[in-house]
Each structure stands twice: as C-alpha cells, then as structure tokens.
Amino acid sequence: MLATIARRILYTLPIMLGVALVCFGLVHLAPGDPLISVLPPDASAELQKQLRTLYGFDRSLPEQFAGWIWRALQGDLGTSIASSRPVAAEVMRAVGNTLMLSACATAIGFFFGSLFGFVAGYFRDSVIDKAASFVSVLGVSVPHYWLGMVMVIVFSAQLGWLPATGAGPDGSGSWAWNWAHMQHLLLPAITMSVIPMGVIARTVRALVAEILAQEFVVGLRARGLTEFGVFRHVVKNVAPTALAVMGLQLGYLLGGSILIETVFSWPGTGFLLNSAIFQRDLPLLQGTILVLATFFVLLNVVVDILQSLLDPRISRG
Amino acid sequence: MSQVISTAKTTPLLEVRGLLKHFPIAGKTLSWGKSKVSVQAVDDISFTVMAGETLGIVGESGCGKSTTARLLMHLINPGAGEIVFDGTPVGSAALPLKAFHRQVQMVFQDSYSSLNPRLTIEESIAFAPQVHGTPKRESIQRARDLLSRVGLEPRRFAARYPHELSGGQRQRVNIARALALQPRVVILDEAVSALDKSVEAQVLNLLQDLKDEFGLTYVFISHDLNVVRYISDRVMVMYLGKIVEMGQTEAIFRDASHPYSQALLASMPALDPDDRTEIPPLAGDPPNPINPPSGCRFHTRCAAAESVCSQRAPGLAPTSENHVVSCLMFEADSGHTRATTQKVAA
Amino acid sequence: MTTSAMTAANAPFEKSPGFWASVWRRFKRDKTAMFAAAMIFTLLFIAVFGPWLAPADPYQASMLKRLKPIGFEGYWLGTDELGRDMVSRLLVGTRLSLFIGITPVVLAFVLGSLIGVFAGYIGGPVNTVVMRTIDVFYAFPSVLLAIALSGTLGAGITNALISLTIVFIPPIARVAEAVTAQVRGRDFVEAARASGANAFTIVRVHVLGNVLGPIFVYATSLIAVSMILASGLSFLGLGVKPPEPEWGLMLNTLRTAIYSQPWVAALPGLMIFITSISFNMLADGLRSAMDVKS
Numbered sequence: 001m002l003a004t005i006a007r008r009i010l011y012t013l014p015i016m017l018g019v020a021l022v023c024f025g026l027v028h029l030a031p032g033d034p035l036i037s038v039l040p041p042d043a044s045a046e047l048q049k050q051l052r053t054l055y056g057f058d059r060s061l062p063e064q065f066a067g068w069i070w071r072a073l074q075g076d077l078g079t080s081i082a083s084s085r086p087v088a089a090e091v092m093r094a095v096g097n098t099l100m101l102s103a104c105a106t107a108i109g110f111f112f113g114s115l116f117g118f119v120a121g122y123f124r125d126s127v128i129d130k131a132a133s134f135v136s137v138l139g140v141s142v143p144h145y146w147l148g149m150v151m152v153i154v155f156s157a158q159l160g161w162l163p164a165t166g167a168g169p170d171g172s173g174s175w176a177w178n179w180a181h182m183q184h185l186l187l188p189a190i191t192m193s194v195i196p197m198g199v200i201a202r203t204v205r206a207l208v209a210e211i212l213a214q215e216f217v218v219g220l221r222a223r224g225l226t227e228f229g230v231f232r233h234v235v236k237n238v239a240p241t242a243l244a245v246m247g248l249q250l251g252y253l254l255g256g257s258i259l260i261e262t263v264f265s266w267p268g269t270g271f272l273l274n275s276a277i278f279q280r281d282l283p284l285l286q287g288t289i290l291v292l293a294t295f296f297v298l299l300n301v302v303v304d305i306l307q308s309l310l311d312p313r314i315s316r317g
Numbered sequence: 318m319s320q321v322i323s324t325a326k327t328t329p330l331l332e333v334r335g336l337l338k339h340f341p342i343a344g345k346t347l348s349w350g351k352s353k354v355s356v357q358a359v360d361d362i363s364f365t366v367m368a369g370e371t372l373g374i375v376g377e378s379g380c381g382k383s384t385t386a387r388l389l390m391h392l393i394n395p396g397a398g399e400i401v402f403d404g405t406p407v408g409s410a411a412l413p414l415k416a417f418h419r420q421v422q423m424v425f426q427d428s429y430s431s432l433n434p435r436l437t438i439e440e441s442i443a444f445a446p447q448v449h450g451t452p453k454r455e456s457i458q459r460a461r462d463l464l465s466r467v468g469l470e471p472r473r474f475a476a477r478y479p480h481e482l483s484g485g486q487r488q489r490v491n492i493a494r495a496l497a498l499q500p501r502v503v504i505l506d507e508a509v510s511a512l513d514k515s516v517e518a519q520v521l522n523l524l525q526d527l528k529d530e531f532g533l534t535y536v537f538i539s540h541d542l543n544v545v546r547y548i549s550d551r552v553m554v555m556y557l558g559k560i561v562e563m564g565q566t567e568a569i570f571r572d573a574s575h576p577y578s579q580a581l582l583a584s585m586p587a588l589d590p591d592d593r594t595e596i597p598p599l600a601g602d603p604p605n606p607i608n609p610p611s612g613c614r615f616h617t618r619c620a621a622a623e624s625v626c627s628q629r630a631p632g633l634a635p636t637s638e639n640h641v642v643s644c645l646m647f648e649a650d651s652g653h654t655r656a657t658t659q660k661v662a663a
Numbered sequence: 664m665t666t667s668a669m670t671a672a673n674a675p676f677e678k679s680p681g682f683w684a685s686v687w688r689r690f691k692r693d694k695t696a697m698f699a700a701a702m703i704f705t706l707l708f709i710a711v712f713g714p715w716l717a718p719a720d721p722y723q724a725s726m727l728k729r730l731k732p733i734g735f736e737g738y739w740l741g742t743d744e745l746g747r748d749m750v751s752r753l754l755v756g757t758r759l760s761l762f763i764g765i766t767p768v769v770l771a772f773v774l775g776s777l778i779g780v781f782a783g784y785i786g787g788p789v790n791t792v793v794m795r796t797i798d799v800f801y802a803f804p805s806v807l808l809a810i811a812l813s814g815t816l817g818a819g820i821t822n823a824l825i826s827l828t829i830v831f832i833p834p835i836a837r838v839a840e841a842v843t844a845q846v847r848g849r850d851f852v853e854a855a856r857a858s859g860a861n862a863f864t865i866v867r868v869h870v871l872g873n874v875l876g877p878i879f880v881y882a883t884s885l886i887a888v889s890m891i892l893a894s895g896l897s898f899l900g901l902g903v904k905p906p907e908p909e910w911g912l913m914l915n916t917l918r919t920a921i922y923s924q925p926w927v928a929a930l931p932g933l934m935i936f937i938t939s940i941s942f943n944m945l946a947d948g949l950r951s952a953m954d955v956k957s
Contacts, residue, residue: 018799026815137947141939143891145898146914146932153925255804259895263918274899277814289811297802390857418859431850435682435872441851444868445858476676491854498858 005305012301019297020072023290024065027282068286077287082279087287090272095291098261098268102253104185105192110246112193113139113200117242120201121208133205139198148191148263155187162187165265188264192257196249203245207238240310247303251296328404329365330534331389331421331502336398337361338384342607356606358384360558361398363633366502371528371535373549373566375542375581379606381558382538386506389536390423419449422495426507428487432479432494438464439475442494449498456497463493466530467523485516489523496531504536509544521548542585546570551639554578557606557614560633564640574642576619613645625652682876689952696948702941710758717751721908730924741927743913744920745906749927753934756908759820760935763902763909764890767824771831772882778832779839780874784847784866794840801833809892813901823902827893831885838881842874880953884946887939894935910934 071078077087113136120132156164163184211217211234220230258270265271269288276285339355359381366372374382387393389400391407391414402420405412425431432441442463443456451459461471467489479487488508495503505524509517521544528535539545545552546566553563554575562575573579603618604610610617616626626645633641634648645651680688690696709716719738725746733741740749782793800808812826846852847870855865894911896902903909905916913931920928 014795015799015802018796019802022799022803023811026811137940137943141887141936141943143894143932143935143939145895146929146935149914149918149921149932150929153921153929157922157925252804252806256806258806258810259898262899273810273814277810277901285811285814289807292807293803296804296807300802392853392857415859418857423854423857425850425854427850431854433851433855433869433873436868444855444860448858448860448864471676473677476678478679478681481679494854 004308008301008304012297016294016297019293020069020290021065023286023293024068026289027286028061072287072290077290078283080276080281080284082275082281082284087284090284091269091288091291094267094269094272094288095295097266098254098257098270101185101188101192101261101266101268102250102257104189105253106196106246106250107193108189109193109196109249110200110242113197114204114242116197116201117204118208120205121212124209124212129205132201136198136201136205139194139201141198142194144191144195145259145263147194148188148260151187151191152263166267188260188266191263192253192260196246196253199249200242200245204238204242207241208234211237240307243310244303244307247299247306251299251303254299255292255296327367330368330403331366331536332401333365333389334363334399334401335361336363336385336388336400337396338388338393339396354607357558357609358606359388359395360609362555362558362560363398364553364560364563366534366536368501368534369532370550371537371548373545373552374536374538374555375540375545375552376555377540377581377603379557379603380555381606382540382555383506384558385555386423386504386536386538389504390421391417392423415449419498420500421502421504422498422500423504423506424488424491424495424508426510428484428491428511429479431491432487434479437476437478438469438482438490439471441479442490442497445494445497459497460493463496464490466496466527467493469493483516485512485520488512488520492520492523492527496527499531500533502534502536504538506538507540508537510539510541517544524548542570542582554581557604557609559614559643560641561615561643562641563633564637568637568640574636574640574647575615575644576621577615613643621646621655623653682872686876686949686952690948693948693951695944696952699941699944699948702937703945706757706761706938706941709754710761713755713758717748717754719748719751721747721751721755722906723747730920730927732924733926740930741924743927744916749930752908752913753910753930756910756913756931757934759903759907759909760890760894760911761938763820763823763827763893763897764938765886767827767831767893768882768886768889770824770828771835771885772878774828775832775835775882776839776875776878779836779841779878780843780866780870782836783840783843783874784862784870786844786847790840790844794837797833797836800829801837805830805888806892806895809896810899810901813896818901818904820903823893823896827889827896830892831889834885835878835882839874839878842877843870846870846873876953880946880949883949884943886946887942890939890942891935 068078075088077091079085080087080090083090116132116136120129120136123129152164155162164187166184217230217233220233225233254269256270257266257268258273260266261268261270262274269292272284273288275281276288336359338359339357341355362381362385364372374385376382384393388395391400400407402412402417407417408414432438436444439457439460442460443453446456446459447453461475464471464474469486469489474482474486474490479490482490491508492503508524509520512520524535525548527533535548537545537548549566551564552566552569554561554569554573554577556577562569562573562578569578570582573582604614610627612625612627612630613619613622614630616622619626623645629645629651631643631645631648631651633643635641636647645653646655648656650656690700723746725742728738728742728746730744730746731738731742733739735741738748738750740753742748743752778793778797782790803811809826809830812829813823816822816826852865852869855869860868893902894909894914897909897911898915900915903912905912910931914928914935917924917928917931
C-alpha cells in the first residue's frame with residue numbers, strides 16, 4: 001500500500017521537472033525582449049545593462065533555469081516587472097481567491113450533477129432520463145464566458161439583484177465571510193459550476209445505468225434487499241469514480257479560471273495571468289503558470305491515490 | 318492415424334534444443350534495474366518432430382505449452398536454445414525468419430480475435446501470400462481455393478466479415494489462412510478447444526484430411542486429453558515449463574510412466590463406473606511458475622517423492638524405444654530407492 | 664464454357680456491408696444525431712457561402728448606427744459597437760470561428776495519431792519515453808496551456824492555431840497509443856507477424872483500420888471544446904484580431920454594451936453555444952453508432 005503511494009509520488013517528480021521546464025521554456029518562446037515592458041523607450045544602454053543583470057536575463061538559459069528552480073523551491077518566484085512586488089506573494093493571494101471560487105463551483109456542480117446523473121441513471125431511457133441527459137449536454141457545451149456575460153446581463157444589469165464584478169464590495173481584493181462577499185461569489189460560482197455539473201452528470205448517469213443493469217443487482221433484489229439498500233450499494237460503487245472526476249474538475253477550474261475571472265473581474269490567478277500576458281510581465285507569468293500547473297499535478301496525484309484506496313478493483317502495485 | 322515410420326536415422330523436420338523462456342515481471346518493488354523475479358514459462362526443453370507426424374503436447378494451464386508454441390513460431394524470442402528446421406538453424410543466413418515462416422504456420426485458439434474484423438475473409442487469407450510477393454489476384458484466387466478445401470463455399474463466404482461466421486467456420490478460415498503459404502508444419506494451439514463438441518469433431522476430421530492431402534506435419538497443443546489421443550502419433554507431457562514424458566500416443570495413454578502423466582490420465586472423466594476414481598489423483602495446489610520447486614518440479618505433489626527429488630532435477634531418461642521420462646525413478650543410480658536400470662511398472 | 668457454366672462462374676459473391684457502411688446505417692436511425700449533423704451541415708454551408716449570404720458588408724462601420732437593438736429597421740439583429748450589421752457579422756464570422764475551432768483538432772488528429780500509433784506499436788522503452796513526454800504536456804489543464812502558449816507567442820490566428828494544436832495533441836496521442844497497444848496484443852496481429860510481414864505493412868493493413876475509428880470518434884468529441892477555447896482566446900484578445908468578424912472576438916468587443924444593448928451583445932455567444940451543442944450531439948451519435956455491442 002505504502003509502496004503504491006510512494007511509487008506514485010516518485011513518478012510525479014520527473015513530470016514536475018518537465019512541467020517546470022515547459023513553464024520556463026514557454027516564456028522564453030516569447031518574441032521580443034522581455035525587458036521592453038519595464039524600460040522607458042529612451043533608456044540608456046547603461047540602464048538596460050543594469051536591469052538585465054538585475055533580472056538575470058544576461059546569463060545562459062540553463063543557468064537561468066537552474067537558478068529559477070532553485071529559488072522557486074525556496075519560495076522565491078522573482079519580482080513582478082510591472083508591480084515590483086514579489087511574485088510569490090501576488091500569486092498566493094490570488095490563488096486563495098481562485099480556490100474559493102473553484103471550490104464553490106465544484107461543490108455546486110458535484111451536487112447538482114450527481115443529482116441529475118442519479119435520476120437519469122435510475123430512470124434510464126425514460127423521459128426524465130432524456131431531459132436530464134439533454135441538460136447535461138447543454139452544460140458541457142456552453143461557452144462559460146458567454147454564460148457569465150448572460151448571467152451578468154440578467155441578474156446584474158436587468159434585475160440588479162447581484163453585483164457584476166469584483167470579489168467584494170468596493171472592489172476589495174480579499175475575502176471575508178459575510179453576505180456582501182457572498183453576493184459577489186454567487187454569479188461567478190454558478191457560472192463556473194455548469195461545466196463540471198454537465199461532466200459529472202454524464203459520468204454518474206453512465207455509471208448508475210451500468211451498475212443497475214448488472215446481474216448482481218438483480219441478485220440483490222431477489223434476495224430481498226430493499227430499494228434503499230440497493231441505492232446504497234449503487235452509491236458505494238459510483239462514489240470513487242464520481243469523486244475522482246470531481247477532483248479532476250476542480251483542477252481544471254483552478255487552471256482554467258481565467259475566462260470567468262475576466263468576465264467577472266474576480267481577483268484570482270486567472271486575472272493575474274491576464275495582466276501578466278498583456279503587460280508582458282514574464283516573472284509573474286512564469287510564476288503563476290508554475291504554481292497553477294503544480295497545483296493541478298498534485299491534485300491529480302491525490303485523486304489517484306484516493307481512488308486506489310477507495311476502489312478495491314484498482315490493482316495495488 | 319497415418320502410418321509414420323520413424324527411425325533414428327531420419328532427420329527430424331523440427332528440432333528444438335535447450336529452449337528456454339523466462340518472462341521478467343514488472344517490478345513490484347521500488348528497486349530500479351532488472352527485476353530478478355520472472356515467470357519461468359519454458360525451462361530448457363528439447364524435443365523433435367518428425368516429418369509427417371502429429372506431435373501432441375498436453376499439460377495443465379501454466380505448464381508452458383502456449384509459450385512453447387510461440388517459441389516454435391518464433392513469435393517471441395527464446396532466452397536460450399535454438400530451433401533447427403530440416404537441418405538448418407532458424408534465423409541463420411541460410412534460413413532467415415521470413416523464409417522460416419513460409420514453412421511453419423500457426424492456428425490460434427480464439428477464432429474471433431485471430432481474424433482482423435475489418436478485412437473480408439478472403440483478404441485475411443490472401444494477406445500472407447501477398448507479403449511474400451504473390452500478386453494480389455493470384456493470392457485472392459488461392460484464398461478462394463483454400464476456402465473450398467476447408468469446406469466453406471467461396472461464393473458464400475469469401476467476401477464476408479468474421480463476425481458473420483460461426484466459431485467453427487471461423488476456425489476453418491484460420492486453418493485456410495495457415496495453409497495459404499503452403500507450409501510444411503502447422504502448429505495448432507488449442508485450435509479446437511473453444512468449439513462445441515460436434516463442430517470440434519468436424520474440424521478434427523478436416524485437419525486429418527488436410528494433413529493427408531498436403532503431407533503436413535502437425536504440432537497439436539491441447540489440454541483435452543481425448544482429442545490429443547485421437548489425433549496424435551506421439552505425445553509430449555509438460556509440467557511447469559519442463560517435459561516430463563514423451564512417447565508414442567498409445568504407450569503413454571495405456572501405460573504412462575511418470576507420476577504426473579498417470580495422475581493426468583486418471584483424472585479424465587470416464588463413463589464406465591469401474592473406471593472412475595474416488596481419490597483425487599493429485600495432492601496440493603499447482604505451484605507458482607515464478608518460484609518453481611527445487612529439483613524435480615513435481616516433487617511437491619508426487620506420491621513417490623523422496624528427499625533426493627527436491628535436490629536433483631531429473632533429465633530425460635529413455636524407458637523404451639521412442640519413450641522418454643523425466644523422473645528419478647527411471648534414472649539409473651539417481652539415488653531414488655526405486656531407481657533401477659529397468660522400467661518399473663507404476 | 665457453356666453459357667450456364669459461365670453464369671455460375673460469374674455469379675456475384677455474397678457481400679456484406681463494410682464497417683463504415685454499418686456505422687452509417689446505425690447513425691441514420693439516431694434522430695438526435697441526424698439533427699446535429701444537419702445543423703453542422705448548415706453551419707458549414709454558411710461558413711463557405713457566408714459573404715454571399717450576408718445582407719450587408721460586415722466591415723461597414725457607421726457611427727450613427729451604433730448599437731441598435733434587435734428588430735431595428737434594416738438590421739434584423741441590430742448593430743455592434745461600431746455600427747456594423749450583426750446579421751452579416753455573425754454569418755461571415757461563421758467561417759473564422761469554425762476554422763479556428765476545427766483546424767487544430769484536425770492537425771492534432773494527424774500528429775497525435777502518428778505519435779500514438781508509433782508509440783503503441785513499438786512498445787518498450789521508446790514507448791515509455793514518448794508517452795512520458797506527452798504526459799508532461801498532459802499535466803497542464805488545457806485552458807491554462809492554451810493561454811500560456813498563446814500569451815507567449817502573441818495574438819493572431821496562426822499562433823492561436825499552433826497553441827491549440829499543441830494542446831490537443833497529448834489527449835489524442837494517449838488515446839491512439841492505448842488503442843494501438845490493445846490491438847497489437849490481439850491474435851490477428853500476431854498471426855500477421857507470423858506470416859513474416861514487416862511492421863509497416865502490419866500497421867498499414869491490420870492496425871490502422873482498427874484504431875483510426877475510435878481515435879476519430881474521440882477527436883470529434885474534442886471539436887466542441889476546441890471551438891469554445893478558440894473563441895475564448897479571441898475573447899481574451901489573444902486570437903483573431905479586429906476587425907475580422909469572429910464570434911469570440913465579437914463577444915469581447917461587445918462586452919461594454921451589456922448595459923446598453925445586452926441582447927445584441929449576447930448573440931455571438933449564442934452562436935458558439937449552438938455550434939458546440941451540435942458538435943457534441945454529433946460526437947455522441949457517432950460514438951453510439953460505432954459501439955458494436957449496443
């Protein structure tokens with residue numbers, strides 16, 4: 001058991017190295033001089049040279065990579081060119097906001113998705129099933145940034161019930177557990193939950209239908225197990241996979257939040273990415289991508305391990 | 318059975334010397350580097366197949382028969398040992414693999430998965446000749462001829478797909494496919510095991526007819542002793558990767574020498590109440606091919622086992638003309654109390 | 664030969680429909696799938712003939728006619744923030760939107776299949792190296808990778824196509840490798856090897872016919888995602904550049920209008936939505952039609 005976990009974690013290390021390499025290389029794909037965004041157009045050669053050395057752009061690529069990794073492991077992701085603040089601090093603050101949003105969205109999506117999926121699976125091929133399946137297809141197909149716009153239009157512009165942008169009143173960038181902040185959270189979270197809801201609904205429906213059709217269920221009923229007993233049985237079988245899918249969806253939301261955060265001006269990592277790209281703030285870009293990718297990889301590892309713990313069918317080693 | 322005259326002077330068509338195949342298992346530990354644990358599927362076996370005969374290979378699951386088949390076909394590379402075809406080593410300059418494959422072909426057990434579901438029957442059969450340079454039209458014609466020969470009317474079957482045929486019909490197609498290159502040896506790996514009994518009988522008779530018509534040599538692998546008895550001239554019994562007994566069919570079936578062969582034969586279900594066994598002939602579970610017992614591999618389940626059996630592995634000792642046994646009881650001066658220079662009645 | 668003998672000799676062989684023919688037959692019976700196919704056909708038609716179907720010039724701006732509502736005289740679906748006719752922009756935009764959505768998947772299908780089939784057939788250490796490299800890219804969430812690549816390469820259609828293709832190669836390669844490895848283990852491939860054929864011939868004759876189908880179905884299911892992502896890139900300003908009509912870009916430029924002309928502003932997204940649903944339904948129908956067991 002421990003060996004399986006240890007092997008899984010060990011296996012992640014080369015992946016992480018690859019990811020770091022890609023993050024680093026990505027940014028150096030960028031055409032143009034990274035220093036441009038910082039320099040005034042008429043900067044002297046002297047100033048250019050100083051800044052270049054300061055940011056480490058004058059050393060060879062492998063050197064830069066090694067140095068970057070080394071510092072990253074110690075928690076130093078460099079300094080943002082645009083804001084001159086430490087990247088790590090900016091990213092961590094933003095990650096908190098995105099995590100809050102993504103977690104809420106995933107929870108909502110999981111709840112409703114499982115509900116629809118169960119209902120559809122139990123009443124397979126009936127009108128209810130077709131309706132629920134249709135709704136999940138819709139969920140999976142919707143362009144979420146457009147949905148966000150529509151939500152803003154309906155609930156904010158037209159009805160005025162909920163605020164359109166920001167994480168808190170007066171554009172505050174930090175979180176607090178009060179109704180004012182919740183109001184800001186509601187629209188983006190619901191918008192974000194639609195795709196996970198669709199994915200989970202489809203997965204759960206397929207699993208439930210498959211399990212109910214299996215012969216051992218007939219055997220259970222024949223032996224006098226109540227419907228509720230059968231239901232619990234189905235839940236036990238569906239849970240590991242459903243939870244795994246939920247975990248993965250959380251990862252996707254974390255990494256792919258930029259579109260929704262742009263629509264709602266939510267001060268999360270996506271928003272940060274956006275500014276980093278348009279301001280060509282390479283340290284910030286690198287740092288943000290690295291953190292998000294790392295989160296995603298770690299999440300995958302955790303999901304894998306949990307799944308092998310919960311699902312006895314998956315071979316242990 | 319067709320008459321086979323085998324004298325020691327005739328060159329065997331196929332000769333196997335010291336064939337060995339161990340499959341390493343993907344490491345269950347964290348250690349890097351080659352895993353020391355392996356499945357000893359086939360462990361140093363040697364035998365011959367004479368031209369025109371049918372050699373039956375029997376044994377329980379895991380004894381290594383299928384691996385032997387694949388080694389004979391050179392579908393997997395042996396860890397050690399060599400195969401000699403008609404006096405020429407296989408894989409040498411005189412007999413490269415591709416040429417060897419023209420001579421030796423195989424029919425697999427699962428009739429469905431042996432056929433490409435996307436190709437028509439005649440395309441499947443015509444594939445091998447085309448690979449060897451026969452033009453397409455001629456290959457298709459040969460395919461149709463072979464279909465007739467195996468009892469499937471080309472008009473009805475040539476342009477069909479595998480899933481439209483029954484198991485027996487598919488197996489006939491597989492036989493036709495094996496014959497497409499006009500080989501001299503056909504290896505049949507559990508070829509009739511998956512068929513219904515009545516169909517099995519038809520296919521067996523077909524195999525006999527084809528053998529007579531084309532002068533083929535068969536290696537017939539099966540776990541079904543009745544079938545092997547019916548079709549084979551000689552039989553080879555395998556256990557845990559080793560040959561335990563080999564000889565003429567009737568000699569083995571009427572009067573097996575090796576304790577394992579005896580147990581195997583005794584466990585065949587019989588309709589005659591007098592023939593039925595009450596006592597299970599074999600004690601214990603079949604051991605693990607990953608960690609075979611030391612010395613004679615059968616000693617853990619053998620009623621006649623003695624301490625020397627766990628220390629020394631027996632070779633193949635002759636008990637009479639064309640009959641060898643791998644048991645210390647038949648090796649002179651082996652240390653076993655029952656070892657003499659004469660054959661001991663079981 | 665007598666006439667009757669000749670007729671007998673030339674009598675047609677009993678043929679059965681091939682694999683794709685039976686897939687098509689099953690597909691035809693699925694009403695939802697056929698409906699989706701019709702929708703997509705319509706969209707493709709519009710994509711090709713858009714410029715001729717459009718009632719007005721999609722680039723023709725008019726400061727006087729900015730942000731007119733739906734149903735405005737002469738402009739059925741209103742005008743955008745620069746006074747351009749929405750109907751024309753939406754119709755002509757079909758071409759670009761479909762193009763940047765479908766092309767990356769097509770390219771990724773070709774490249775991903777090449778990589779995956781190669782790795783799947785070869786097996787062994789080569790397979791491990793190739794697939795681990797693919798896994799590194801697979802370790803990124805797709806949106807993040809697309810944006811990161813696009814962001815660093817810069818805006819523009821070509822860059823967007825490149826980054827999206829790179830995003831979709833890993834999942835397709837993985838599926839290709841898995842299916843190929845599975846087919847390779849089957850007896851008929853072993854039989855083909857036993858007949859002395861070389862690897863190329865075996866892959867061409869025996870493997871491809873059996874793996875391209877499932878890979879293709881998987882790729883089809885990615886088109887909807889690709890469309891949303893591609894338009895999303897334009898929405899962020901990373902894909903198509905103005906003044907080209909493209910639905911995602913139109914959503915971007917119309918964002919400021921959500922308070923003044925909300926329904927006009929929402930229209931381009933509706934087009935993306937409809938297209939995405941159609942492709943998803945098509946992919947579902949294709950998958951069911953190919954599932955021989957059902």
